[in-house]
Every structure is written in C-alpha cells, then in structure tokens.
Amino acid sequence: MVNCKNCGTNITSKFCPDCGQPAALKRIDAHYITHEIEHVLHFERGIFYTIKELITAPGQNVKNYISDNRSRLVKPIIFIIVTSLLYSLVAHFFHTEEKYIKSVDARTIENQFVITSKIFQWLQNHYGYANIIMGLFIAFWAKLFFRKYNYNFFEILILLCFIMGMSMLMYGFFAIIEGMTHTNLLMYATALNFLY
Template sequence: MESCFNCGNSVTENYCAHCGQKKYSRIDKKYIVNELQDTILQTNKGFLFSLKNILKNPGRTAKEFIDGSRISHYKPILLAFLLSGISAFISFKIIGFKEIIEQYYSQQNMSSPLMIDILSFTTSYNSIIMLSFIPLLGIVTKIAFRKWGQNYYEHIVMNAYILSVYTIVNIVIIYPVLFFLKTDANLFFQTSGLSIFTIPLIMIWFFKGFYKDKSLKSIFVRVLLIILLSFLGFIILIILAIIAGFIFAFIKGPEALEYIQPQ
C-alpha cells in the first residue's frame, strides 16, 4: 500500500481519499500522453455537452447545474469567458469591425478618433463588455426574481448562461450576416445593433426553462422589470461618463478637444 506524497495518508485507489492527490506514477511518455488525452477529451466533452444542452434548453441546463448536477457540465463562467473570447476574435479579426466603422464615419464626414475608438471597442468586444457586467446583472435579476428562491451568486451563474446563449446567437446567426454586409458600411452599421434586441427573447426563453412551473406572463413581467432597471443603470453610467468627461476636460484643458474634434 502506497502513501500519498501530498498528505501522507494511505492510497488504495487511483486518487487519495483524503486530499484528492492522484496516485504516484513516474513522469514518462505514457504519463504525458495520458495527461493530454484526459485534458483534451474531458474539456471537449464538457464543452460540447454544455453547448448542446444550452441550445436545447438553457434555463433547464442552468437549473441542473445550480441544483448540483455538475460533473458533465462545463463551468458556466468559464464557458462565458471562452465564448466571449471567440466572439471577440471573430468580430475583430475576421469581420473587422474597426475598419468598417472607420469607413462608415469617413462616408458621413465624421471622423472623431474618440468616437471611432469607443464604437469599435464596444462593437468588437460586445460580449466581453457584457461579461464584465455580469455581477451587476446578477443584482438586477436578483431584484426581479427576489421571491423565487435563488441567491445572488446563483444569479451570477444564471447570467453567465444567458450571456453564453447571447454569444452563441451572435456567432451562429448575427456574425455570418454581418460578414456578408462588410462591403456596405451603412447597412452593416445599421444591422450590427440588432443583436441587442435578441436579449429580451433570450431572457424569456431562459427563465421559462429555469422556472418551468411559473407562467409565461409572470416571466414576461419580470423580464420587463430587468430591462427597465438595466436602462436606468445605463442612464446612470452615461451621467457618470459625462461627469468624468468634464473632469478630464478640466484637467487637460484645450488639449482635450483633440480627442473629440473631427479630423
């Protein structure tokens, strides 16, 4: 009987029952091959399993994960990070949002460097920006569904799933359409904002699957509340941004005009 090299307890199986350390085996070719197989196959299995279940019923998938059925699922926050990275790569490198936005503004005779930088960042990294707002969205959905049993941290997980669905919709539906509209900057720019309107539909689909015993009407009312609270939060952020702009202009003086004046 071997002893665990991590905690010293006896090891009778492949893993230590006390600390979870894997049974000792010398690092050789077989070890490296096995580790690669385990890492790649287990990761892909969890990722593909989660994608399949999210596309079938995202709310039910989140409910299963929160209720404890987690061994086969990809971790939701990690999944949202991964999908957001894929989305950013496609929008920035393959579609080329920044170049198209620059083209659009040149056609409109408006070429403010600051505006182009802001728009190119927000459109190219749309999912990543939303990812950073998950803690705030968790507060909003917690308020909207405050009597239905889930705590704040469970709402963070729920919003990670919602973001994953939104990102998948962008990757599978919105981005292919935008790719074929690259040559028409005006039509591209008008179409690029349409994905935001899928969010209420995704939320209704998600929460109806999560709270399957609740009526569609009650879900709809709470999604409207989420939209209202999010809009109010957005207005507050705009006000704070304007205040920050005034502070920046006050500190920089006339030099600040170089960032906003058209070239």
C-alpha cells in the first residue's frame, strides 16, 4: 500500500481516492511537454475552442464560465497571456508595434517625459502583464460604477481577461494585414474592438 504524496491518504489503485493525484508520477520528458502544449492548444476545451466560442457568443460564454461551467474554456489568465504573446510576436514580426503603442523618446523632448517614456517602453515589451494590471484597475472602477449588479471584483476581472485577450487577437489580425499591405488599419482595429 502506498500513501498519497499530496494528501497522505492510503492508495490502493492508480489514483488517490480523495484528491485524484496519481499514485506514481511519470517523469517529465519530451512527451510530457508535448502533451501539456497540446492540452492548452487543442480544439476541444483549448485556446482555439475558446476563441471560437468568444467570437460566436462572447457574453453567454463568459456568463456560463462565471456561473455554470469552468471546464469548457481556457483559464482566463492563461488566455490573456497567450493572446498577448501572439500579438507581440505578430507585431514584432510585421514591425507594427511602434504604431500601436508609440513610445516617447526622452532625448528629443529635453527629458521632460522620461518616466512616461519608460512606462510606454515597458508596456510595449510586456503586453500580457500590462493587460492584467490594466484589468485590475478597470475591474475596480467597473465594480464601483456598476455595484448594483451582482458581480464581484474577481468575476469582472475574469470577464476583462477574456475581452482583453480577444482584443489582442483582433489587433494581431489587423497587424498581419497591415504588415502585408502597408496600410494603416489602427483606426479600424480600434473600432472593431469597441464594437466587440
């Protein structure tokens, strides 16, 4: 008989009857890493499925995630980090990041905006974290202004993670088109984001 390494319960099968931990963990190898990546990206309950659901019925899917079923969609923090990473890669590859968040060069404005320039540079280099931090502030103010609704701060934050993730995908889509056609589409991308 083996004791569970997670909760200490006696295990008589392949899994712990209390916490579900496997009796013997497999070693981390290339197959394990591949499986983890597939788990995040696979279509059923993965990132592609989440994107499809958030395009077809965003309000209903987020409402279902908050109140009914959290296993259908990718976890919101993972979603916003992955989508922000995708946007960063696309914007960097097509060289459109300077147009979407233009940082101020402190040397040309006689060091008046050094802090602002540093903040914009950090935002430009860390979209995923910046989106989460902005989401915290937006969730706070949304909760304050819409306190008559029965959503708490964290439920609003979850909603914002999904919305901001989809926003990053839309900006990424327009960045690809802009990079290929060399036309400025920022206005259209922003309008589509507001409509969404």
